[in-house]
Amino acid sequence: MTAMRRALNVEWAGLAAAALIGAAVLSLLSANFLTEFNIYVMLRSASVGLLVAYAQMICLGVGQMNLAVGALGGLVAVLFGGMLEVFHFPIALAVLAAVAIGVLGGLTNGLLTVRTGINGFIITLATASAFTGINFGMTKAVPFYKMPPDLVAFGDQHIGAFPYLLAAPLVLAALLALFLFRMVPGRRLLAVGGNSHAAALSGISPGGMIVLAHAISGALAAVAAVLAVAQLGSAQPLIGGDWLLMSFAAPIIGGTALGGGDVSIVGTGFAVLVIALIQNGMVVAKVDPYWVQFLLGALVLAAVGLNRWRAVRMRGR
Amino acid sequence: MTDDAVRISPLRRFRLGGASAQLSLLVIVVALWVVFSIKSSGFLSSFNLFALGRSLAVDVVIGFSQMVVLATGGMNLAVGSIGVCAVMFGGTLMQTMGLPVPIAFALAILLGGALGWLNGFAIVRTGVSSFVITLASANLYSGAMLILTRAVPLNQLPPEVGAFGRLRIAGIVSPFLVIAAVLGVALFVLYRYSVLGRYFLAAGANPRAAAMSGVPVQRAVVTSHILSGVLAAVAGLMVVARVGAAMPAVGGEDWLLPSFLGPVVGGTLLSGGVVSVFGSFLGAGLVTTIRSGLLVMGIGNFWLQLFLGLVLLGAVLIERYRAVRIERRPFPPR
Numbered sequence: 001m002t003a004m005r006r007a008l009n010v011e012w013a014g015l016a017a018a019a020l021i022g023a024a025v026l027s028l029l030s031a032n033f034l035t036e037f038n039i040y041v042m043l044r045s046a047s048v049g050l051l052v053a054y055a056q057m058i059c060l061g062v063g064q065m066n067l068a069v070g071a072l073g074g075l076v077a078v079l080f081g082g083m084l085e086v087f088h089f090p091i092a093l094a095v096l097a098a099v100a101i102g103v104l105g106g107l108t109n110g111l112l113t114v115r116t117g118i119n120g121f122i123i124t125l126a127t128a129s130a131f132t133g134i135n136f137g138m139t140k141a142v143p144f145y146k147m148p149p150d151l152v153a154f155g156d157q158h159i160g161a162f163p164y165l166l167a168a169p170l171v172l173a174a175l176l177a178l179f180l181f182r183m184v185p186g187r188r189l190l191a192v193g194g195n196s197h198a199a200a201l202s203g204i205s206p207g208g209m210i211v212l213a214h215a216i217s218g219a220l221a222a223v224a225a226v227l228a229v230a231q232l233g234s235a236q237p238l239i240g241g242d243w244l245l246m247s248f249a250a251p252i253i254g255g256t257a258l259g260g261g262d263v264s265i266v267g268t269g270f271a272v273l274v275i276a277l278i279q280n281g282m283v284v285a286k287v288d289p290y291w292v293q294f295l296l297g298a299l300v301l302a303a304v305g306l307n308r309w310r311a312v313r314m315r316g317r
Numbered sequence: 318m319t320d321d322a323v324r325i326s327p328l329r330r331f332r333l334g335g336a337s338a339q340l341s342l343l344v345i346v347v348a349l350w351v352v353f354s355i356k357s358s359g360f361l362s363s364f365n366l367f368a369l370g371r372s373l374a375v376d377v378v379i380g381f382s383q384m385v386v387l388a389t390g391g392m393n394l395a396v397g398s399i400g401v402c403a404v405m406f407g408g409t410l411m412q413t414m415g416l417p418v419p420i421a422f423a424l425a426i427l428l429g430g431a432l433g434w435l436n437g438f439a440i441v442r443t444g445v446s447s448f449v450i451t452l453a454s455a456n457l458y459s460g461a462m463l464i465l466t467r468a469v470p471l472n473q474l475p476p477e478v479g480a481f482g483r484l485r486i487a488g489i490v491s492p493f494l495v496i497a498a499v500l501g502v503a504l505f506v507l508y509r510y511s512v513l514g515r516y517f518l519a520a521g522a523n524p525r526a527a528a529m530s531g532v533p534v535q536r537a538v539v540t541s542h543i544l545s546g547v548l549a550a551v552a553g554l555m556v557v558a559r560v561g562a563a564m565p566a567v568g569g570e571d572w573l574l575p576s577f578l579g580p581v582v583g584g585t586l587l588s589g590g591v592v593s594v595f596g597s598f599l600g601a602g603l604v605t606t607i608r609s610g611l612l613v614m615g616i617g618n619f620w621l622q623l624f625l626g627l628v629l630l631g632a633v634l635i636e637r638y639r640a641v642r643i644e645r646r647p648f649p650p651r
Contacts, residue, residue, distance in 0.1 A: 065448070112630070116637045119587050121392075121448070122577065126629035129574050133623025140619055244570070245456055248449070258446060290468070294460025300453035304445045 012255060012267035014306075019270055022277045030284045038280070039161040044231060046276040050169035051224035052243045053250035053268050054176060055217045060251055061180065062213035063193040063260025064113065064120040069221045070243030071128035072105040075135045077225040081144030081235020084151070091151055099222045105131065106218020110211035120210075135237050144235040155230030165227050172223065176216075177265045189213055194261025249296055250275060253303040275299075338584045338636065342599045346606055353610035360613045366489045369609050371482070374493035375555045376601035379572050380579025381500060382548035384597050387580055388508070389541040390521035390589025391447035395436060395455035396549045397572030401565060402462050403429045403550035408471035408563025411478070418477055426550045432458055433546020437539035459569055472562035479561030493555050497598075500548070505594045517541055521589025574625060578604050582632040603628060 026033040052069060059066040080098040083089040089097070109127055113120040157164045180186040191199040192209040200206050221240075228239045252258065253274070254267030278299075279292050353360045379396060386393040407425030410416045416424075432454075440450045484492050508514035519527040520537040528534045549568075556567050581587065582603060583596025607624050 116634060118633050118637055122581060122587055122629070122633055125574065125577060126626045126633070129622045129626030129629065131626075133620055133626055136618075137620040137623055245452065248452055252449060258449060288464055288467075290460055290463035292460075293456045294464060297453045297456030297458075297460055300449065301439065301457070304449055304453070305443055308443045308445060 012270050015270035019273050026281050033284050036161045040158045040163055042276050042280045043166050044163040046272050047165040047169050048224050048228045049246055049272045051220050052247045053272050055220035056247035057251040057256050057263050057268050058213050059217045060256050061193045061263040062189050062210050064210055066217050067124040068109055068128035069247045070240035071131035072218055073221045073225040074240035075131040076102050076222040077229050077235050077239040078135050078139050078237050080226055080229055084148055085144040085146045091148055095226055098226050099219050102218040102222025103215050106214040110214030114207040114210050139237045141237050147233055151230050152233045168227055173265055190261050245296055249300050252300055339596045346602050349606050357613045363489050367485055367491055370494045371491040371559055373605040374497040375552050376575050376605050377497040377598055378548055378552040379576045380597045380601045382545045383576035384580040384585050384592055385541050385544045387585050388517045388521050388592045389538050393545050394451040396576045397568035398455040398458040399429050399432045399546045399549040400553035400568035402458050404553040404557050404563050404567050405462050405466045405565055407554055411474050412471045418475055422554055425554055426547055429546040429550025430543045433542040437542030441535040441538055466565055468565045470562055470564045478558050482558035501594050501598055508592055518590050575604055578629050
């Protein structure tokens with residue numbers, strides 16, 4: 001196998017190439033693309049997307065799906081905003097509490113799924129609706145606007161084109177990689193996703209791993225919500241409303257197996273970058289923003305088609 | 318052995334369980350009606366009953382649209398997107414092209430079927446789960462609709478459309494309800510008495526076994542998606558008639574929860590192979606009743622999502638509890 005072939009067989013090589021080509025095309029199309037400010041804006045908006053994608057990826061890894069990522073994010077966002085504006089919590093405490101709420105929400109999803117044995121799809125569809133209901137019932141859809149200046153500043157600051165916000169997903173992605181690929185619970189989590197029955201026979205509790213995955217997912221969704229509040233400068237109840245597609249699209253495009261057991265952290269990261277490029281490209285090229293939704297759908301279909309084609313070809317060898 | 322040691326096949330036992338589930342659902346819906354009508358005198362007014370029946374019909378058809386795919390063991394996240402595509406396509410045909418209403422409606426329903434066929438085709442061809450395919454196609458369809466229509470509502474439709482939506486039979490019954498009931502009877506006949514319906518259920522219960530016994534599983538999956546698209550389009554057109562305009566905000570993700578709620582609460586299995594047409598009707602009835610009741614009692618729409626989520630959770634938990642209890646019952650003698 002030549003080096004070229006080997007490089008192409010790395011799951012995310014194609015995505016990295018797509019990101020590079022996309023960036024090259026965009027910089028040719030518009031002089032504004034390669035400006036420091038534009039790249040900063042793009043990376044800032046990718047920060048939230050990365051965490052949303054990882055929140056879904058960890059559930060996919062254990063063989064579950066989580067439709068409640070966005071709803072939980074929205075609920076955490078308004079509770080976070082409420083703690084800051086109404087109860088004047090210090091920011092650090094509010095962040096901790098927000099993550100705790102996220103974990104709690106994730107535990108609810110996980111325990112309900114495991115204890116009832118009902119399809120996680122329907123459980124998280126129900127809890128998503130409940131989370132959104134609590135969110136809108138409490139806030140009456142009115143955002144919290146008075147966020148502490150330190151938080152808003154954190155959302156805006158950057159070193160060159162690197163936004164401070166991006167630090168959170170990068171650190172968490174590294175921790176996630178460490179956890180999933182180098183630590184026993186992480187390996188067990190993926191083992192359950194790969195073959196739940198075999199994992200159970202080798203002494204792993206599938207239920208425990210599913211609950212763990214949902215708890216981590218909840219925590220990641222909560223951090224995503226906190227970043228979204230920092231980025232927007234206000235705690236909007238609508239945060240999370242449009243996370244559903246992103247959460248599934250990025251891991252799927254990035255090569256995470258829907259059946260579980262196989263996740264790609266780098267691939268998911270590149271997929272978020274490609275999606276951010278598309279969104280940014282639409283703005284730069286002044287195209288109708290509705291194209292983003294259309295293209296995302298097409299991209300997911302293309303990705304699953306490509307994976308399918310690759311699988312068939314591998315088998316044919 | 319227990320004294321009621323009658324020979325009951327697992328299938329029959331399950332059916333009995335299903336029937337009692339529908340009975341308890343009926344009791345809950347009736348109980349809610351009593352509570353709401355005591356709490357608010359407006360609930361039983363002829364206008365509210367008419368409006369209730371009209372939105373019930375839409376919820377029922379949305380539920381049917383999901384149910385036919387659940388029967389084959391899949392799911393369709395694009396119900397709302399196909400609905401809105403049919404809405405805007407029908408609206409364009411009537412307002413921009415000036416086509417007569419029946420032709421426009423028929424073409425819109427045809428489009429729904431075609432989009433459903435695309436879903437089914439992609440699922441069967443790629444072998445990828447229906448969840449991913451329809452999640453992607455939902456965005457593809459909605460995106461294409463928004464690009465083509467630029468999200469502009471069409472509110473100069475022929476007046477007959479709105480008039481049909483306001484039509485009342487015997488003062489309180491909307492013709493929508495009749496349409497939903499006819500569709501329900503047709504689906505019941507399909508699943509109970511037709512070969513195609515049996516194919517759907519067999520493909521959903523165990524695709525491998527079905528394929529080995531000669532059921533054209535792939536064709537059943539594609540057909541169920543076509544049917545789902547047609548029903549989604551019908552639901553969309555009902556909304557067009559109710560509002561008297563074609564709005565790009567109809568459907569979409571707003572239909573996701575109701576589409577699953579009705580069938581699942583009514584006893585249709587997510588894993589496929591078991592449907593309950595009457596149960597879906599009742600499940601949609603529960604959704605509509607709660608929505609209308611909260612509105613009439615002035616609690617408003619904000620808490621609605623919470624209630625619907627809890628209802629869905631409660632329903633699946635009860636169903637699960639019942640299944641566990643049936644399993645634990647001692648087996649009758651052979």
